[in-house]
Amino acid sequence: xxxxxxxxxxxxxxxxxxxxxxxxxxxxxxxxxxxxxxxxxxxxxxxxxxxxxxxxxxxxxxxxxxxxxxxxxxxxxxxxxxxxxxxxxxxxxxxxxxxxxxxxxxxxxxxxxxxxxxxxxxxxxxxxxxxxxxxxxxxxxxxxxxxxxxxxxxxxxxxxxxxxxxxxxxxxxxxxxxxxxxxxxxxxxxxxxxxxxxxxxxxxxxxxxxxxxxxxx
Amino acid sequence: xxxxxxxxxxxxxxxxxxxxxxxxxxxxxxxxxxxxxxxxxxxxxxxxxxxxxxxxxxxxxxxxxxxxxxxxxxxxxxxxxxxxxxxxxxxxxxxxxxxxxxxxxxxxxxxxxxxxxxxxxxxxxxxxxxxxxxxxxxxxxxxxxxxxxxxxxxxxxxxxxxxxxxxxxxxxxxxxxxxxxxxxxxxxxxxxxxxxxxxxxxxxxxxxxxxxxxxxxxxxxxxxxxxxxxxxxxxxxxxxxxxxxxxxxxxxxxxxxxxxxxxxxxxxxxxxxxxxxxxxxxxxxxxxxxxxxxxxxxxxxxxxxxxxxxxxxxxxxxxxxxxxxxxxxxxxxxxxxxxxxxxxxxxxxxxxxxxxxxxxxxxxxxxxxxxxxxxxxxxxxxxxxxxxxxxxxxxxxxxxxxxxxxxxxxxxxxxxxxxxxxxxxxxxxxxxxxxxxxxxxxxxxxxxxxxxxxxxxxxxxxxxxxxxxxxxxxxxxxxxxxxxxxxxxxxxxx
Numbered sequence: 001x002x003x004x005x006x007x008x009x010x011x012x013x014x015x016x017x018x019x020x021x022x023x024x025x026x027x028x029x030x031x032x033x034x035x036x037x038x039x040x041x042x043x044x045x046x047x048x049x050x051x052x053x054x055x056x057x058x059x060x061x062x063x064x065x066x067x068x069x070x071x072x073x074x075x076x077x078x079x080x081x082x083x084x085x086x087x088x089x090x091x092x093x094x095x096x097x098x099x100x101x102x103x104x105x106x107x108x109x110x111x112x113x114x115x116x117x118x119x120x121x122x123x124x125x126x127x128x129x130x131x132x133x134x135x136x137x138x139x140x141x142x143x144x145x146x147x148x149x150x151x152x153x154x155x156x157x158x159x160x161x162x163x164x165x166x167x168x169x170x171x172x173x174x175x176x177x178x179x180x181x182x183x184x185x186x187x188x189x190x191x192x193x194x195x196x197x198x199x200x201x202x203x204x205x206x207x208x209x210x211x212x213x214x215x216x217x
Numbered sequence: 218x219x220x221x222x223x224x225x226x227x228x229x230x231x232x233x234x235x236x237x238x239x240x241x242x243x244x245x246x247x248x249x250x251x252x253x254x255x256x257x258x259x260x261x262x263x264x265x266x267x268x269x270x271x272x273x274x275x276x277x278x279x280x281x282x283x284x285x286x287x288x289x290x291x292x293x294x295x296x297x298x299x300x301x302x303x304x305x306x307x308x309x310x311x312x313x314x315x316x317x318x319x320x321x322x323x324x325x326x327x328x329x330x331x332x333x334x335x336x337x338x339x340x341x342x343x344x345x346x347x348x349x350x351x352x353x354x355x356x357x358x359x360x361x362x363x364x365x366x367x368x369x370x371x372x373x374x375x376x377x378x379x380x381x382x383x384x385x386x387x388x389x390x391x392x393x394x395x396x397x398x399x400x401x402x403x404x405x406x407x408x409x410x411x412x413x414x415x416x417x418x419x420x421x422x423x424x425x426x427x428x429x430x431x432x433x434x435x436x437x438x439x440x441x442x443x444x445x446x447x448x449x450x451x452x453x454x455x456x457x458x459x460x461x462x463x464x465x466x467x468x469x470x471x472x473x474x475x476x477x478x479x480x481x482x483x484x485x486x487x488x489x490x491x492x493x494x495x496x497x498x499x500x501x502x503x504x505x506x507x508x509x510x511x512x513x514x515x516x517x518x519x520x521x522x523x524x525x526x527x528x529x530x531x532x533x534x535x536x537x538x539x540x541x542x543x544x545x546x547x548x549x550x551x552x553x554x555x556x557x558x559x560x561x562x563x564x565x566x567x568x569x570x571x572x573x574x575x576x577x578x579x580x581x582x583x584x585x586x587x588x589x590x591x592x593x594x595x596x597x598x599x600x601x602x603x604x605x606x607x608x609x610x611x612x613x614x615x616x617x618x619x620x621x622x623x624x625x626x627x628x629x630x631x632x633x634x635x636x637x638x639x640x641x642x643x644x645x646x647x648x649x650x651x652x653x654x655x656x657x658x659x660x661x662x663x664x665x666x667x668x669x670x671x672x673x674x675x676x677x678x679x680x681x682x683x684x685x686x687x688x689x690x691x692x693x694x695x696x697x698x699x700x701x702x703x704x705x706x707x708x709x710x711x
Contacts, residue, residue, distance in 0.1 A: 047608060047610060049606075051699065052699050100695050141613055142614040149610075149621040149687040152610055155607060155621075157607045167607075
């Protein structure tokens with residue numbers, strides 16, 4: 001039997017990323033206690049593990065579509081920092097292009113804030129994982145107090161492995177607003193990487209080239 | 218709410234700590250320090266130096282490190298201003314100071330920052346009404362002074378511009394400079410000093426006292442002095458002096474005086490601890506405030522004291538110069554006697570600088586000694602622990618970055634406490650809060666460490682036991698936070 005040719009190597013290299021799937025979660029936060037108050041701001045952060053070049057640009061978190069429940073809506077005026085883009089209407093993307101990547105947008109709370117989280121999960125070589133968090137800021141720009149270590153409702157730590165490490169937190173005891181911890185359900189299936197189209201095209205070109213060479217031998 | 222730090226208060230034992238003394242006068246060197254102005258966590262000393270006899274005009278700033286004194290070059294066209302209050306050094310070795318223009322009368326001083334021994338003159342802070350043209354009341358010939366520098370290189374200082382009209386109102390302000398812009402600091406005028414309205418021609422009767430202190434979160438400490446805000450114009454009036462804090466967002470808060478009639482603040486650390494002094498019947502006492510600005514601690518008569526980032530206070534109380542006194546290190550409510558080596562005594566020497574590793578400088582005239590705690594080094598048990606990190610988040614409420622994680626004993630056997638997590642190789646400008654101290658023993662010097670697990674000497678960390686929590690970092694530049702870590706355990710120095 002003929003040994004595989006090294007000509008297959010480019011094909012394999014192209015195919016490898018396609019097998020690495022994102023993790024997809026359905027996120028839901030009961031915001032009923034916030035209705036009629038405000039203004040509030042959704043604070044979405046992706047902080048790199050160190051901000052050093054070797055750790056940057058290896059993770060991306062995509063958030064969409066945002067739903068605010070009965071009576072809720074986004075303001076349409078957001079602020080993006082670092083590798084953040086989009087808005088609460090079209091969806092938000094956070095990439096760890098710098099240390100602090102953040103998207104802020106005010107909203108009118110309804111009964112339920114929900115959206116889908118589609119995230120990669122690549123560990124940083126420095127040992128501290130990239131961390132996606134969600135918090136809600138009050139009218140003064142301060143986080144609503146929670147039981148989280150930095151006043152957040154959600155942690156998604158991109159540690160590598162099968163899935164990220166997830167933790168959710170409720171409002172701190174005695175807070176003005178009693179917001180329960182969000183529900184986070186992992187969704188089945190593998191989502192393509194954002195660069196899926198180009199990688200598939202490149203892989204197909206490579207495969208065609210290899211097959212052509214085989215046929216002509 | 219700040220994150221719950223994974224460290225807890227170290228339980229101090231009131232047994233004396235011994236020190237070894239290093240003479241800061243290099244053998245055979247003609248350079249010596251007339252005054253000591255700062256001490257870094259790596260044991261570098263900033264001083265006011267001279268060659269030969271100090272005459273007041275032949276001084277220059279210099280840094281002592283590992284037995285050698287290196288002069289800092291003055292910027293071209295400027296002369297040294299020998300005022301220790303105007304000079305400071307941060308833990309990266311960046312120095313701030315104030316220099317003067319020789320012979321000038323309207324433009325006397327400017328602020329200089331030395332980075333890697335290279336001086337750069339800062340611009341004067343722009344202040345409203347100091348301009349040219351209609352509506353301008355002050356000239357543009359500013360004069361600036363510096364009072365402190367943060368880990369991130371931010372400088373606190375003041376600038377004043379003389380009035381165009383002789384006797385007219387001047388234009389001046391204290392400020393924080395972040396390397397690009399000036400943040401002018403507000404002055405909190407107590408409502409009682411402006412209402413009911415004072416008689417025509419009277420001001421509010423208060424002004425900001427000389428100088429300012431700053432911590433690594435850009436929180437500034439100043440004192441409001443009362444000149445005439447009191448009876449018969451207002452009743453009861455404002456205290457004769459009351460320290461206040463200015464947050465980066467401009468909000469201000471006065472410290473509670475408790476039973477004190479007045480006090481002046483001199484230092485604030487990253488925990489929010491404040492050190493200052495007050496007078497009891499014309500006798501100065503050293504006093505401190507906890508992070509909430511309440512709970513005044515009286516360290517006693519004498520008034521010599523220094524505060525570090527771990528919340529320790531090195532203090533000396535003595536009723537008069539030449540009298541015997543009491544010297545101690547105050548750590549979390551426990552006073553630990555300081556045992557000095559022969560040749561350095563409290564009767565003639567006073568502490569002039571103090572760092573987070575527990576080192577300090579004692580000075581008496583031109584004699585200066587660096588005092589280092591004696592004792593064995595703690596054991597490196599990094600391989601016996603697993604340190605798991607969740608990641609960083611920026612907390613808008615505190616303006617701090619929070620690193621969360623856990624520390625677990627994976628060795629299979631007990632590890633003697635205290636257990637310390639050391640953060641090595643942090644970038645300049647990034648400062649962890651709530652530290653227990655900085656390293657001075659084996660390994661990298663000057664690295665911050667935090668005791669974890671709330672273990673005192675004699676207690677042990679059980680196999681498999683784990684603690685989790687967070688560490689707050691001041692990082693005004695919002696730059697990346699990279700580091701390596703070590704775990705040290707047992708008694709001895711870190």
